Amino acid sequence: MTTVTYKIPNISCGHCVHTIQSEVSELAGVTSVVADMLNKQATISFDAPASEDKIKSLLAEINYPVAGVAA
């Protein structure tokens, strides 16, 4: 399993957190999504068939483009 924390500047409120968690959880292979409103990040755990590219594409589609990976 891979776990990555993405920087997502568009996260601004609890609604964003809910949207990201529910939408990304729908992606096959994603096992955990924890979005963080204060730090504007989301920590996502996944296995195949999910991939970083698929997750980033989905986030861009729902208007939460990824700005980078958190250290």
Ligand SMILES: [Cu+2]
């Ligand atoms: Cu919001």
